[in-house]
Amino acid sequence: MEHLLQSVDWDGVKVILAVADRQSFRQAAQDLGRSVNTLRGIVDRLEDQFGFPVFNRHVDGAKLTVEGRRVVSAARLVERSMMDLMRVAQSASDTMKGPVRLAVTEGIGTFWIVPQLVDFLAGPGRDIQVTLQCALQAVDVLRLEADISIQTAEPTAFDVVKHKIGCVHMTLFAGRAYAERHGLPTTLAELADHRIIEQEMDQFTGYGLDRIYTPEIAERIVALRTNFASAHYWAIAKGAGIGMLPNYAAAIGGDLVPLDLGLRIPVDLWLAVHPEMVKTARHRAVVEWLDTCFSAETYPWFGDRYMAPEEIEAFLRGSTKLKGYFSGFTPLNPMAEPLPIDKLEQL
Structure with a gap:
């Protein structure tokens, strides 16, 4: 597990969060200014690392699997921690x-x-x-x-x-x-x-x-x-x-x-x-x-x-x-x- 955490692409985790929010690779690609194929490739590589699918792909969008919901929940905690860190750094200088x-x-x-x-x-x-x-x-x-x-x-x-x-x-x-x-x-x-x-x-x-x-x-x-x-x-x-x-x-x-x-x-x-x-x-x-x-x-x-x-x-x-x-x-x-x-x- 420690090796997995060290090798996780956190930029890829942001992609997972974007797709989860929009329930669509296409909409997430528009939000992030990247191609649909690029996002699909990033998620595919992360799913290979995790050893399970994060999304069920459907004609009408992308739905989180049970394991995917757990991944997104954990990623939200990390995201919030990173934001708190950024806020502290940005608010430290009152100039x-x-x-x-x-x-x-x-x-x-x-x-x-x-x-x-x-x-x-x-x-x-x-x-x-x-x-x-x-x-x-x-x-x-x-x-x-x-x-x-x-x-x-x-x-x-x-x-x-x-x-x-x-x-x-x-x-x-x-x-x-x-x-x-x-x-x-x-x-x-x-x-x-x-x-x-x-x-x-x-x-x-x-x-x-x-x-x-x-x-x-x-x-x-x-x-x-x-x-x-x-x-x-x-x-x-x-x-x-x-x-x-x-x-x-x-x-x-x-x-x-x-x-x-x-x-x-x-x-x-x-x-x-x-x-x-x-x-x-x-x-x-x-x-x-x-x-x-x-x-x-x-x-x-x-x-x-x-x-x-x-x-x-x-x-x-x-x-x-x-x-x-x-x-x-x-x-x-x-x-x-x-x-x-x-x-x-x-x-």
């Missing part, structure tokens, strides 16, 4: 120097966090090294998948430090090119005759069109699905169809026209951080900075009240603080000019 791993949804990370991160890192006395992970699914800060997470699902772990940081209000937009070619719907019933661009990912699971229409209609009208927020944004802005975007989306620079059909989806944003991490100065500084990034006082569209895109446009035009905030994403002006009256009358 503004060192790494901070921040996980955030891809769209908010790209279009909202990064522009403000530049100024934050340039602040006096800061030598923080930020790793920004644009996650497609919620991460587990207790397992140190990230130090700090901004996610759309409320963390459920008892000892995680968490608070609601803001709310993103999703509403319908069309690209100006689409509006000029196909016209715009004025009711949800008319929307069923248009092309829909839908975003689907673990943290945002689509628009629920099958509940608005029939499942058959919902499937027919979706022209494009994507799990990537920036691809979703540009597909709409370039005229591929109508889709839901944050109510401040027109400020980013795409030539967008908002549609008020009463279809809105509020998405709460939660900040989660490991209780040990908030003991370091650099992590506290990042948490405080993130709170300012989503302050409803400064950026009212992140408040609980829905703010229409036209209100946001007027707010931004009168703001000196946010003037040019989104410059550089596109060569367009921060907010697109409205369609000419003669064009509107033709729609």
